[in-house]
Amino acid sequence: MTEPVLNVEGLRTHFFTDAGEIPAVDDVSFYINEGEVLGIVGESGCGKSVTSLSVMGLVPNPPGKIIGGTIDFRHSGGKVEDLRRVSGRRMRQIRGNQMAMIFQEPMTSLDPLYKIGYQITEGLRRHTKMNKKEAHRKAVDMLKIVGIPRAEQVATEYPHQLSGGMRQRVMIAMAMACDPELLIADEPTTALDVTIQAQILELMKKLNKEKGTALMLITHDLGVVAEMCDRVVVMYAGKVVEEGDVRTILKHPKHPYTQGLIRSLPKMSEREERLYSIPGTVPKPGSIKDGCRFAARCPHTFDRCVEETPELLPLAEGHACRCFLYDSLEGGGAHDRSTTAEGH
Numbered sequence: 001m002t003e004p005v006l007n008v009e010g011l012r013t014h015f016f017t018d019a020g021e022i023p024a025v026d027d028v029s030f031y032i033n034e035g036e037v038l039g040i041v042g043e044s045g046c047g048k049s050v051t052s053l054s055v056m057g058l059v060p061n062p063p064g065k066i067i068g069g070t071i072d073f074r075h076s077g078g079k080v081e082d083l084r085r086v087s088g089r090r091m092r093q094i095r096g097n098q099m100a101m102i103f104q105e106p107m108t109s110l111d112p113l114y115k116i117g118y119q120i121t122e123g124l125r126r127h128t129k130m131n132k133k134e135a136h137r138k139a140v141d142m143l144k145i146v147g148i149p150r151a152e153q154v155a156t157e158y159p160h161q162l163s164g165g166m167r168q169r170v171m172i173a174m175a176m177a178c179d180p181e182l183l184i185a186d187e188p189t190t191a192l193d194v195t196i197q198a199q200i201l202e203l204m205k206k207l208n209k210e211k212g213t214a215l216m217l218i219t220h221d222l223g224v225v226a227e228m229c230d231r232v233v234v235m236y237a238g239k240v241v242e243e244g245d246v247r248t249i250l251k252h253p254k255h256p257y258t259q260g261l262i263r264s265l266p267k268m269s270e271r272e273e274r275l276y277s278i279p280g281t282v283p284k285p286g287s288i289k290d291g292c293r294f295a296a297r298c299p300h301t302f303d304r305c306v307e308e309t310p311e312l313l314p315l316a317e318g319h320a321c322r323c324f325l326y327d328s329l330e331g332g333g334a335h336d337r338s339t340t341a342e343g344h
Ligand SMILES: Nc1ncnc2c1ncn2[C@@H]1O[C@H](COP(=O)(O)OP(=O)(O)OP(=O)(O)O)[C@@H](O)[C@H]1O
Pocket: 015, 017, 022, 024, 042, 043, 044, 045, 046, 047, 048, 049, 050, 051, 060, 063, 064, 220, 285
């Protein structure tokens, strides 16, 4: 049986601002198995980045704070550590070593003042016992692996001398240099043009396959999810609303929100005149106290949806959904478990 590399339970990350307490991540649970690619999807503001920052121990504090839950990280030797309980020093050790990350904008992680080669070498030297020469050789190898032409030359250049796509490759080389067990990528290709985007995704997939690195891929693009992921977690306004394997989620989505997201994907085969988009916007976290957070935008809303808060309930093995349409308490009648919200 594969065990999860990462097991997050009941994560709550709130921001304490002048305007009040914002529950950006509100009781979120998910896991990533060894070698697996987990997609986290949802519209802007639903809490994807705050979830990944929480896992990495990088929530800006103040104003943010993790106020609940556990973040169990399993090392390759089998030892499990709750990342919420480890010291800052230990967290820095884990980050960039067993756990690495790639952000949307590579310039936020690359230092403009240092040469590319030096930056990768420094990371390696911090986290491994390599000497300068070995680390340099490994850095150049990594640049080659991520498809950077003239790797020796590029190692002697500064970040601003590279294109966006090349910088993102450097980021991946840096992230993968220490053979992490888990790679967290937050919208890693959104800033790149489509061809480069495809190349970078392919590269991450290849590293995942060849090295068995588990990948947590954050994206708002379901096309990327279809290409890359094994399982998907759909977030809405700080909560998980549906989760399952990628085929189930894309072919038989149950939550009206997931259905809306899929309906808004451009389809080559269908001659839809205008692209569908879910009406309305994501509510501000914390603005809805009772009821389903999607109720105001949902085509299937009924009384209960605005009165009670739905739970995330299992529908089948590995598939769960937070929606009263599938709540057995309704007893099949008007809100049949299997069919009501399907067919979009
Ligand atoms: N520094 C902050 N101060 C206050 N609130 C914040 C801060 N960062 C995030 N939030 C709150 O957390 C919510 C979730 O933000 P998050 O960045 O996780 O969204 P996201 O799903 O990553 O969106 P996007 O797709 O735009 O990247 C936001 O709606 C915002 O209210």
